[in-house]
Amino acid sequence: MELVLELKDADDWIYRGEGAANLVLAYSGSSPTFVGKVLRIQKAPRIESPINGYDSEDSHSALTNDECLLWRETEDLVSAPTREIAEQLYVQHVISPLLGYEHVDAGNRVFLSKEFLKTVEKNILSQRPSQRVDAAMVNAQCDFALLMSDHSVFPYGNLQGNFCISVEIKPKCGFLPVSRFISEENDIKRSITRFEMHQSIKLHQREISEISEYNPLDLFSGSKDRMHKAIKALFVTPQNNFRVFLNGSLILGGLGGGADSTSCMIGEAFENVLNGVIQADGGQRTSNFLHLVTEAISRSGLLDRLLEVQKLDNIDIEGAIHAYYNLVCQPCIACRDLGGEKLSARYAYLHSMSSDESLKIVRDYLIAATAKDLSLMISFRTREDRDVESPYNGVFLDSTNQRFEYKESFIDLDMKPLKKMELYYERDQQIVNCYSQM
Numbered sequence: 164m165e166l167v168l169e170l171k172d173a174d175d176w177i178y179r180g181e182g183a184a185n186l187v188l189a190y191s192g193s194s195p196t197f198v199g200k201v202l203r204i205q206k207a208p209r210i211e212s213p214i215n216g217y218d219s220e221d222s223h224s225a226l227t228n229d230e231c232l233l234w235r236e237t238e239d240l241v242s243a244p245t246r247e248i249a250e251q252l253y254v255q256h257v258i259s260p261l262l263g264y265e266h267v268d269a270g271n272r273v274f275l276s277k278e279f280l281k282t283v284e285k286n287i288l289s290q291r292p293s294q295r296v297d298a299a300m301v302n303a304q305c306d307f308a309l310l311m312s313d314h315s316v317f318p319y320g321n322l323q324g325n326f327c328i329s330v331e332i333k334p335k336c337g338f339l340p341v342s343r344f345i346s347e348e349n350d351i352k353r354s355i356t357r358f359e360m361h362q363s364i365k366l367h368q369r370e371i372s373e374i375s376e377y378n379p380l381d382l383f384s385g386s387k388d389r390m391h392k393a394i395k396a397l398f399v400t401p402q403n404n405f406r407v408f409l410n411g412s413l414i415l416g417g418l419g420g421g422a423d424s425t426s427c428m429i430g431e432a433f434e435n436v437l438n439g440v441i442q443a444d445g446g447q448r449t450s451n452f453l454h455l456v457t458e459a460i461s462r463s464g465l466l467d468r469l470l471e472v473q474k475l476d477n478i479d480i481e482g483a484i485h486a487y488y489n490l491v492c493q494p495c496i497a498c499r500d501l502g503g504e505k506l507s508a509r510y511a512y513l514h515s516m517s518s519d520e521s522l523k524i525v526r527d528y529l530i531a532a533t534a535k536d537l538s539l540m541i542s543f544r545t546r547e548d549r550d551v552e553s554p555y556n557g558v559f560l561d562s563t564n565q566r567f568e569y570k571e572s573f574i575d576l577d578m579k580p581l582k583k584m585e586l587y588y589e590r591d592q593q594i595v596n597c598y599s600q601m
């Protein structure tokens with residue numbers, strides 16, 4: 164049976180957060196169908212741009228012809244009647260096998276009445292960050308949303324008296340590119356992470372107020388000490404890379420966007436909120452909690468799996484862009500901009516590839532792009548010794564003598580539009596140039 168949300172349901176849905184493309188609402192009512200779920204609603208930018216994949220004329224059509232070619236091996240995806248359905252199938256058939264079905268929820272479609280959408284948008288307006296409000300609104304043309312597990316709680320509610328504390332990490336790209344197609348001018352990319360370089364342009368454009376202390380290479384290093392260093396850095400400079408929720412309420416980081424660095428006051432407030440969650444004296448709870456997160460992440464090995472998917476980008480955008488122009492059968496803008504016979508010769512190899520090879524490069528690049536932009540949510544609750552049948556992994560925190568169990572899920576697994584390849588190429592150059600100048 165199709166689920167439909169109508170005006171009468173609107174007040175049960177409260178603001179949980181948002182990114183650039185979607186608004187996420189949590190359920191506060193009592194219907195068993197929705198308890199423990201979130202609703203992910205598409206947004207529409209106030210200024211449309213086809214290059215971002217946003218084009219109202221296009222938004223209800225399915226994939227473009229070139230995208231059908233790209234994803235032709237995933238048959239269902241190509242025959243999907245709308246782009247939204249294709250995107251859901253992408254998560255199911257392309258991403259889940261790579262990241263693990265048990266860590267991915269592709270969601271179920273729920274229909275929304277216009278009145279529901281309008282009322283919800285009005286109800287949550289005051290909680291949305293102003294820059295997100297200025298950039299986009301609810302997509303009124305879209306009459307459905309995705310109903311997904313709320314990863315900041317455990318399914319079927321918490322055991323009595325128990326809590327759920329969850330951490331959301333957007334790790335970004337965890338490796339340095341080694342592609343031979345990176346030009347000499349951009350050699351810096353081989354030694355400085357994209358994340359670090361991106362900070363310069365973000366600072367310059369006042370998107371952030373301070374440079375992050377976080378280094379993705381530490382998080383993905385496999386060394387527990389370095390992972391811990393990364394988690395501590397994320398805590399200090401959460402930006403849009405780190406959030407903590409207690410029973411679904413945000414207790415650290417920015418709701419719907421980035422957050423300023425963690426001041427002493429915020430740090431103290433966080434330490435106080437952890438009272439009753441982490442059994443330690445004041446002053447030690449945060450530190451123990453960050454150890455707990457490190458322990459869980461390093462045990463699970465999920466970041467190794469994620470890194471493998473990110474590394475499907477193995478020739479860098481400076482290589483993949485040429486394959487893109489092969490695929491769309493257009494003159495290569497990258498070769499045009501690079502100019503000079505010597506440079507063109509370097510890329511001639513890419514332009515002489517078979518169409519299957521070009522397709523594979525671009526497909527892998529776009530899958531990697533999803534993996535570089537997703538977030539990982541890890542939720543913890545205490546485990547009693549008697550909970551032996553629990554389906555979740557356990558972790559023991561020596562310093563507090565507490566046993567926890569945790570589950571890990573990936574969110575934000577959107578398919579990136581093929582057209583975005585051009586933007587990726589431009590952005591890559593901008594990031595390197597800005598970093599080099601500063």
Ligand SMILES: O=P(O)(O)O[C@@H]1[C@@H](OP(=O)(O)O)[C@H](OP(=O)(O)O)[C@H](O)[C@H](OP(=O)(O)O)[C@H]1OP(=O)(O)O
Nearest residue numbers: 182183184361403420532533535536577579583590
């Ligand atoms: O390119 P990046 O690294 O800036 O990533 C974009 C993200 O910026 P970030 O650097 O994480 O602050 C950006 O995040 P914010 O809006 O900055 O929170 C989006 O996730 C964007 O994806 P999409 O356009 O919503 O599909 C992301 O775009 P994609 O590159 O993943 O397509």
Ligand SMILES: Nc1ncnc2c1ncn2[C@@H]1O[C@H](COP(=O)(O)OP(=O)(O)OP(=O)(O)O)[C@@H](O)[C@H]1O
Nearest residue numbers: 180181182183184185187311312313314315574575
């Ligand atoms: N299944 C979920 N369970 C709990 N919280 C969620 C879930 N999905 C999303 N959220 C919350 O909502 C926020 C926005 O969701 P999401 O990242 O999917 O938006 P987006 O617009 O696609 O992001 P981006 O800007 O990266 O494209 C997340 O940062 C997270 O805090």
Ligand SMILES: [Zn+2]
Nearest residue numbers: 485495498510
């Ligand atoms: Zn080229």
